Every structure is written in C-alpha cells, then in structure tokens.
C-alpha cells in the first residue's frame with residue numbers, strides 16, 4: 351500500500367481540491383436516448399458510513415481499518431479535516447483506509463479553517479463533535495454548502511452550552527468556540543434529520559449528563575450502529591436515542607457496503623428501460639435507508655433481494671432489478687425520511703409511470719444540495735413532462751420524455767437522475783454542471799457506459 355497524498359501538506363490538498371473543483375465546474379453530460387441496463391454492477395461505498403468511519407475512527411483508541419471507503423469529494427473533505435486536526439490517516443488506496451485514532455480528547459487545532467466542499471454531512475456532524483473540543487475551529491464550504499441552513503444544529507447545540515457562530519441568516523462559514531462546558535439535553539427534533547441527530551449525539555460524548563434525541567420519524571441510524579460497533583454504549587427507547595459521557599471508542603474493522611443511494615440510479619434506470627436486467631452487488635439495505643425499494647415496489651417495480659447477509663452490523667444484499675411497467679402512486683409520507691436522497695431519481699421513475707405520482711411531506715428536499723423539488727420540476731418540464739411543484743412536494747404525470755437541455759444546479763443527484771431519464775427519452779438529453787457527481791459517485795460515467803448508457807462528457 352502506498353499513501354500518495356500523505357506526501358502533500360494538508361493545506362496543499364485543500365487548495366488542490368478547491369482548484370480542481372473550480373476547473374471542472376462546467377462538465378456537461380450528453381446522453382443519447384434508449385438502451386437497456388444489463389449485467390452485474392457494484393456502485394461505490396456508502397457515503398454516510400464512510401463519513402462516520404473516519405470521524406469515529408479518529409476519536410477512537412487504536413487503529414480502524416476501513417475497506418470499501420467511498421473516495422468521493424465529500425468523504426475526502428471529512429478525511430482531510432481530521433488529518434488537519436492531527437490524525438494520522440493512511441490511504442485511501444482502492445477503498446482501503448487506516449485511521450490511527452487519537453482518542454476522544456486527542457484532536458488538535460487545525461492550522462487553517464476546515465474546507466468541507468459540498469458536504470453538509472461533514473459540516474453538521476463536525477459542528478457537534480467540535481463543540482466538545484478545547485480549541486476554536488472555523489468551517490467553510492463551496493457555494494452550495496454556504497447556502498445551507500445550519501441553525502437546525504446550532505440552536506440545540508447552544509442549549510447544550512456550545513458557542514457556534516453562523517452568518518446572519520444561519521448559514522456557513524461556522525465558527526465553533528472551543529472549551530465550552532457542554533451539558534446533556536433532551537431534544538425533540540422538529541424535522542426528521544439524521545444529520546441533526548448525529549451532530550447532537552457526537553456533542554453528547556463530551557457533555558455532562560445524558561444527551562437524548564427524539565426523532566419525529568425514523569432516520570438513518572448509522573451513527574448509533576457504529577458507535578455501538580466501536581464499543582460505545584447507546585441507549586434506544588422507542589424513537590429516543592441517548593448517549594452518556596465517559597465511554598471509550600475502540601478501533602475496529604469496517605467493511606463499507608455499496609451505497610443504496612448510488613444504486614438507486616441503476617434501480618430506476620433498469621425499471622424504466624425495457625429489456626433491462628441488472629444485479630447491484632453488496633448494497634446496504636439498512637431498514638432506515640430502503641424507502642426507495644418500498645416506493646419503487648409500490649409503483650410496480652420488479653426488485654428482488656438476493657443473498658441477504660450481515661456485514662459488520664449492517665444488512666447487505668444483491669439487488670436484482672428487471673424492467674417493469676410502473677404506475678403512479680401517492681407516496682406514503684412515512685417513506686420520505688427513508689428515501690430522502692432518492693427523490694430526484696424517483697421523480698424520473700414517476701415521469702415514466704402510467705398516471706400521476708403525488709409526493710407530500712417532503713419540504714426538506716428544498717434545502718438539499720439544490721432545491722430538488724424546483725430543479726427536478728424545471729428539468730422534467732423542459733423534457734415535456736407535466737411536473738407541478740407544491741410547497742412540500744410535487745405532482746408528476748407520467749408521459750413521454752423528450753429531448754432537451756437541463757441544469758443540475760451543481761447537484762450530483764440531479765445530474766445522475768437525468769442521465770437515467772435518457773433511457774426512456776425520444777431524443778438526447780444534455781445535462782449541465784455535472785462535476786459534483788464526484789462528490790458521491792466517482793466512476794459514474796464509466797459504470798453507466800458499462801451498464802448500457804450512451805453517455806459522452808464535454809468539458810471546456
């Protein structure tokens with residue numbers, strides 16, 4: 351194993367990433383219509399688990415060996431942040447990373463602000479973790495992250511005694527003041543958010559007394575599962591999860607499953623493209639993440655879970671998807687948090703379904719990497735589909751997708767969703783600003799081509 355990027359200083363890596371992101375900003379995808387998806391596909395590692403493997407590995411005692419790590423820009427932002435705080439991290443090399451944990455109190459003040467790129471998960475979880483440190487830290491992000499709401503974490507953290515400064519409208523950059531004496535709180539989240547829950551649990555490791563978070567609906571539970579895996583006690587009763595200070599995390603081995611959020615594009619593509627038959631290998635099917643499978647099945651998708659197994663505390667399966675005639679549905683609101691990142695792709699499925707699909711209770715989609723309700727409605731409308739945004743959702747009437755130019759608004763999941771739409775379009779689809787696909791899915795273009803999509807890229 352060689353550790354190429356260890357040769358650079360952290361500042362150099364950060365600057366390098368800033369420059370490469372700027373350079374590739376206007377990457378365009380041109381996707382020819384038609385085709386079918388076939389074969390066995392392994393999409394990259396789970397983004398949420400990859401973030402947490404670095405964070406928890408860094409504050410553990412001993413070494414954490416990770417395989418299947420997602421080498422996307424978001425996860426590299428987290429990795430570089432912990433390197434900047436003095437954690438020795440080897441890799442990633444082909445998805446393998448070794449994190450030499452420094453313990454709960456071993457992080458150091460970084461030499462410069464932590465640049466977290468496009469990654470809301472990095473910033474929100476780190477805000478909790480850093481509230482418990484002895485040093486001040488500033489966190490910044492790209493244009494998209496700089497617009498995202500952070501009061502959802504800073505307000506409850508303030509109740510715990512943390513001092514975090516935002517911009518006047520509650521957005522980044524954030525300044526976290528070190529040395530605060532945190533105390534545990536009992537917090538009921540107004541929105542179902544795994545990022546907020548995780549942020550508070552991480553702060554709770556450093557707080558006096560018990561920190562409890564109650565969620566209005568189940569959200570992804572990787573933080574709880576992984577804390578338990580690292581040997582740190584987590585107490586769950588119903589919809590409330592609690593931690594207490596004084597425990598220790600012990601380094602462990604983590605095999606990151608393939609990301610169901612990335613597999614989603616191929617699940618939708620295979621469902622809508624006649625003649626498709628794909629197997630998505632080794633995909634995480636944690637019950638808090640399978641909303642997309644539930645929703646697509648309600649729409650009539652032909653999805654079979656095969657070879658179900660447990661990998662390091664996370665359920666995993668190979669997922670076979672064959673083309674099927676989809677029908678429009680009213681999406682059950684309880685599925686929304688379980689499929690929160692999958693809606694841009696689900697909207698493409700709805701555009702190819704017979705009848706109307708109605709989504710409600712999903713206002714959170716308006717504050718993701720883009721306003722995913724508006725941006726998808728605009729793109730689908732350009733392609734000739736009747737897609738009407740509502741304050742908390744969308745109404746889509748299935749029809750014939752046409753040809754056209756759409757904009758991803760620098761949102762990776764929008765770019766990948768419209769790539770799949772071409773499988774059922776009557777003409778080519780041009781998608782602008784696709785560089786951010788690398789935040790979560792490096793290798794998307796090659797994998798799509800291998801699976802049967804006729805995709806060209808264009809950069810200036």
Ligand code: S3P
Nearest residue numbers: 398471542543544545546690691
């Ligand atoms: C994430 C939680 C989700 C999701 C994001 C990753 C996480 O956000 O959209 O991509 O890793 O905790 P919310 O829980 O805030 O909706």
